Amino acid sequence: MIKSALGILAVGLIGTAALVSDYIPGSAQSVEQVLLEDAQRAVPPELPIDLAIDGQKLILKGELNDTDTRTRTLALAADAVWSGGIIMGGITAIDASGLKVTTLPPKADPFIWFAENEGDALVFSGFVPSAAARETLYSLAEDIFTGHEISGTLEIASGVPGTDADWVKAASALLRGLSYLRDGVAQANGPEFSLNGVTRTSENEALARAAMTSLPDFYRSNILINISPAPVSIDDLLTETVLDDAVVKSPVETADQEIEISSAPNNVTVRCREDIAAIIARRKIGFSSALADLDLPSRNQLREISTKLNECENIRLRITGHTDSSGNANRNRQLSGYRADAVRAFMISVGAPAERLSTRGAGSSEPLVSNATPAGREQNRRIEFDIITDDN
Missing domain, CATH: 3.30.1330.60 (OmpA-like domain)
Structure with a gap:
């Protein structure tokens, strides 16, 4: 009886030593690593989740889009490990307090964005994928449209084509192109990014087109720019006004x-x-x-x-x-x-x-x-x- 008790105690001590020592096979560090790898294999890698082990506790952190995905993730993580006490070295608890659910904004289809430059006013409208994207575009507009009154509202929506970062890069390029136009409209409609307007010189037209070359490969560009030199006489001014209004009246003889x-x-x-x-x-x-x-x-x-x-x-x-x-x-x-x-x-x-x-x-x-x-x-x-x- 005493020998049996001593045997059990020895096994317990060996198991405990295995959990607290990092230097022998079966140590706490190696056991934690095995359990962590099991959990990582079970949880889909595309989910934005961080997994960690603290002793015998599995810790999950991240942001998911809905509660159903969170519930499924917890079930997958629980199935990937096995429960046990100190001697067995298994998972005894799961901490999901850091696993948040963040509801996506409503989807916009088409995902559109406008910036209209008219005289000394720049007006935004449409959608952006995030608050950070909106702040980036507003800040860029203040930097490159100096002296303009900047107005309009950009609503956050899901459904952006491509990644958020690529879309912001493309919209920023479009906004830079617009800054070289006297009047014009920059428009993003899904993956199609368009720049239309009027500029004074061929140099400005070239700069506007050059700005659009930095669009990521995922997006398509469409550019239509007319060159209208600054008027040098009253006749030129009248001609420009007529052309801007898209009204050309033919002279009549009778x-x-x-x-x-x-x-x-x-x-x-x-x-x-x-x-x-x-x-x-x-x-x-x-x-x-x-x-x-x-x-x-x-x-x-x-x-x-x-x-x-x-x-x-x-x-x-x-x-x-x-x-x-x-x-x-x-x-x-x-x-x-x-x-x-x-x-x-x-x-x-x-x-x-x-x-x-x-x-x-x-x-x-x-x-x-x-x-x-x-x-x-x-x-x-x-x-x-x-x-x-x-x-x-």
Whole structure:
């Protein structure tokens, strides 16, 4: 009996020594390493999780996107180790206090971003993948658009094409290119990064194009820059104003010619207004998410409007977003603006002329009907198009 007790005690002492010594096989350090490797093999490597062992405790730290993933991760980690006491050397506890759940922002599809440079004003709109990305772009704008009034709101959303770092690099390159233009628009629409505008010199055009060469390979660039030298006389100034307004009037030699030239565009304008109005009236523009995810029928409808708008050079569209009265009024105004921007961005992406599309967000301030019923709220959530011509 005494010999048996001494044998058990000896085994216990050897096991304990194995856990507290780093110098013999089966030491605490080697046992911890084995258990850690088992846990690392069980937990998917793509998850942003750090695993560590402290004695007989497994420690998990990191940020996950939802509670279901956290629950599955804990189950995988628990299955990867085996429980035991001091002598057996197994895991006796799991510490997941550092394993947080961070809810992703709503997804934006298309993921759009705008920076519009007009005179001494720079206006942002659209989405960024993070608060850090937003701060980077605002700071860069302050550095390179000196003397400009910088305004606009950038909303954080998921769905960015590529990595956050690559997207910020591409948007920064686009913003630098825009800084060389007198007037222009920088736009990111998914992986497509576009720069359109007017500059004074060919040197500035070259600098703008050079800035765009630093886009990561994942993204595509589209550049359209017109060179308009600074006016040196009153005649040049008048010519520039006419070109900026995209209105070129042909001289007429007789009254008959004047009547023929002026009346024809009016007939075309009437037909254009009717055609575009008919396409708009066909169905309501719809969104499949809480932000700016256009549904497929709406995309097809907007393609038709864009095609027709290209055929009607004297037609402009003002796109207004509306929401119902649910939720915060400021948030509703932002949301309505983002949806209007999403419509404009998609139309530009399928060929609509950017300079003839404008947006505004009305929020819940202009309801069609009462918001007291679900049907009424549904009717008030809408996109409206105002067809604008030179005579209205």
